[in-house]
Amino acid sequence: MKTRQNLNLKKYTFALAMGWTLIMVASLIWNVSQVKLETLETAHIQARVAHEKDLIYRRWNTDHSGVYVPVTEKTKPNPYLVGIPEREIxxxxxxxxxxxxxxxxxxxxxxxxxxxxxxxxxLTSLKPIKPENTPDPWERKALESFERGEKEVASLDSIEGREYFRFMMPFYTEKGCLKCHAKQGYKENDIRGGISVSIPMTPLWNVSTAATWRLTLIHTTIWIIGLAGLMIGYVRINKSEQKRNEAETELEKAYTNVEKKVEERTRELQKEIEERVHAEQTAQEFAMQWQTTMDAVGDAMYILDINNKILRSNKLMSELFEKKESEMIGKHCWEIVHGRKTPLPECPVLRMKETLKRENFELAIGDRWYDIAVDPLLNDDGTLMGAVHIIRDNTGRKLVEEKIKSQLDELVRWQKLMLNREDRVIELKKEVNELLKQLGKENRYRN
Ligand code: HEC
Known part of the structure; x- marks a missing residue:
């Protein structure tokens, strides 16, 4: 990752350097070409000026229909003017x-x-009177193009191995020209020929070459400065990139650490959850066992908390009060048992709280008798946690007791009547003892 970024930066910097180089090269080419164009333009202007000057000279002469000059060694009468009156005066x-x-x-x-x-x-023409005025190849081409309507011809050409900027404009036949040229068949406005002006390029090129060198120097300097800036930028960015990479590595490490921790914690949590599920299952199982055990007890039973509120109850309790366990849980036992908002004054639960021992109470509900026992639930250190509240239907035993009582009464009566009947007495004694045993009392008679 580090090397890839570095490579990217390198590539990027290289691309920038290439781009910069291209820009500078393009700028240099453009500037140099501009210098060349300007040089040619300068030559063009020079040529035009020279041409105009020539025309003006000529015009002066033409306006005078020729001028008279002294005949000298150098200036001989023009042989081509033979036939013109007063050639010499x-x-x-x-x-x-x-x-x-x-x-x-x-x-x-x-x-x-x-x-x-x-x-x-x-001065030249396609039909020169004087052979010296014969056009050279460049001039011939230009003259021919004037015949086709061209107004001006200008281009670079070499003369005797040297470069010249050549310029030429057509030379039209005017009225004043006809005096001497009408005999060649020229009419007014015909193209008589032209003046070609050739500007030597060497001095101009010298100037432009100097300008080109200057431009090259400036461009190279700017290019190098740019590249140096780029290099400095590259080095700096690379450094900061390295720093960033270091920081990133550090961060990554820290991240990995955190990830590891998260993994650890997740594992712990899973274990915790599993354990809790297990504990819940165990608790449920335990609760079921508890319920089963409670239901198996032949008596209606409550477990009370420290505030005398019902924590649990068994099936017989639900049957006894015709209420579901869920309806009873959280309520005070006296709300369910007696239908009261406050406990009975003789409530065994309250008594048990004082004595911390089993408390009994006998209670009639409707035509039935109940034995109520309240047992304290004590902590290991002896503090009260709650209570077990057992309600036993005692009606049957009560009836038996009453029946036994009445039977006993009858027996006593019989005993009195049959006092002398020893066998019968013994038998009765046995019977009494048996009945007393059923009541849980001691034998009254010895066998
Ligand atoms: C006084 C007479 C005279 C007048 C006016 C005159 N020319 Fe000529 N021109 C000559 C003669 C003669 C020559 C040929 C020899 C020479 O170079 O002197 C000549 C040559 C030329 C040439 C060179 C080509 C060649 O034929 O050798 C051109 C072009 C030319 N004249 C154009 C003109 C134009 C255009 C006018 C008018 C604006 C004009 N001349 C007016 C007499 C004249």
């Missing part, structure tokens, strides 16, 4: 002047230009 002082047409003039200007500057200009 002589001043009153006898100086010879010759007519200089715009093309001738511009050619001389260009010659001067070529001495002081690398900029090249060339």
């Amino acid at each position: 002589t001043t009153p002082a006898g100086k010879l002047l010759t007519l200089m047409n715009p093309a001738y003039m511009i050619r001389q200007v260009y010659e001067l230009e070529s001495d002081i500057s690398d900029v090249r200009s060339h």
